[in-house]
Amino acid sequence: MKIPTRRWLAVSTAALLSGGLLTACGDGGATDEPIARNTRAAAGIGQDEVAEATAEGKVVVYGNPPEDMWKRLIPTFEKAYPGIRIETVDLGGSELVQRVLSEAKTGAASADLVIDSNSKTFLDLADVIAARTSPFTAELPEFTQPESGVYAFAADPGILVYNKAVLDEGQYPASMADLAAIGDAHPGKLTTYDLSNDNGYSQMWTLADAIGDAAWDVYADLVPETTYESAGGTMLQKVAQGEYVGGYFQSGLARGLLAPMGYDKLVGWSYASDGTPVQPRYVAPLSDAGHPNAAALLQDYLLSAEGQTVVCASGLTAVREDVVGTCGDFALKHIQDELGEENVHLVPFGRQVFDDKPDFEARVDALDKG
Structure with missing residues (x-):
């Protein structure tokens, strides 16, 4: 029963996804209405943060979210924030940890931001994660903030x-x-x-x-x-x-x-x-990021109401409660309301x-x- 890596999600979804939009669902069935992404820049992110991120020009992300997240997120984010490119490297679990720590040790260029659904990744990277507080902290459920700088932006x-x-x-x-x-x-x-x-x-x-x-x-x-x-x-x-x-x-x-x-x-x-x-999916910036302001902007965007509609349109489950009307089954609050919170159990x-x-x-x- 041994499997060499955790790339199950990236591999399976890359093989399965078509280019079609997801549809808003209910009671285990789909409707004909596609989930509507909000393509505007996020309200609540200050212009100074945007200007500093734009001056850096790009953000490098290590992680293995489903391919469809990048298909939805990259063009939407880059349209909302022209002048900032998202560059991705498909890594997860121990492979991601080993690469980040090795690059930190040698001083090589590395990620600005890391994404993973395995909390062990962030515990192993604790010494190189940048502590920060998102402007959206007060708008998010408590479980989404397990450590300073680490936020859950989805929970599947x-x-x-x-x-x-x-x-x-x-x-x-x-x-x-x-x-x-x-x-x-x-x-x-x-x-x-x-x-x-x-x-x-x-x-x-x-x-x-x-x-x-x-x-x-x-x-x-x-x-x-x-x-x-x-x-x-x-x-x-x-x-x-x-x-x-x-x-x-x-x-x-x-x-x-x-x-x-x-x-x-x-x-x-x-x-x-x-x-x-x-299973929550986390995002965190690294302390030695070459593009720290762009990393902060992308993290904040994923936690914003606008960014959460992109998250749920890609098949992940949004954590904000104010996007239930848009995301339907692809919002955690919808699932909790349907089953009762006592029957929904977050992986700690x-x-x-x-x-x-x-x-x-x-x-x-x-x-x-x-």
Whole structure:
């Protein structure tokens, strides 16, 4: 169950995304209305900040958000702030950390800003992250600010997916318990991320941490019927083809991919009413950035109301509460309102998730063997 890197998201979405706009969704289905991006410069960012960033001319970003984020963000940002280019390097997890620390040690040119959904990345880079406070801090949920300079600009749910051709409509799962029942009726036909994938593991850990024995009771039914995969795209394709009947802890990006891929007639999705984990995605500037003002501007833009509409239009889940009307299912507040906040569980920022991994994996392996 070993996978060499965390590039699951970049790889799968690069292979799956078409050029079409995402649509605003509700109750697991899409409408015909595309999510409307606000293409204006962000209100709340001072002209002095913009002028200083423009004088630097560019911002270099290391990270592995989905390809569609760059397709939406780069032209929108560069139109709003002419004279500032965004340059990207596709890196994540330990690979990103090693490169940044190596460049810091040698004095080589490096990133201005880093993006990752793994909190361990930012803990490992703590000595080289620039402490700063965004002008939008007071407008953001508290969880988005775990450390000075580090902000969550997106928070993506783990969802359930299922084959609509195999299951009758009355069998579509609305909870982890429902999916466990499907696994019992279709032995070996469930899928999720391999535990060596940080995203899949952290979701599974978070649900167990949040609801305790209730999660382990469900895992006892799910795990023996589960085949592990390393990439979200692979799982989605195999669910569409009927190799798997359902999957859990799938990336929330799948909500916007099904229709462009032509899978929406075959594959449905839902949130788990008995516990939906949510993985924040963080952005932070580096202390030795060659373009510090441009880095600050891009971070602030991602946290602004205008930038958040670009975030949700790219398939990520916006964290600001004032964009729910635009983003629909692609806004965290919408999900919390639908399920109840007590059933939405944020993957925590900290080392405990990863420190617990050996014992957690052993307990999951015991369920599989049992």
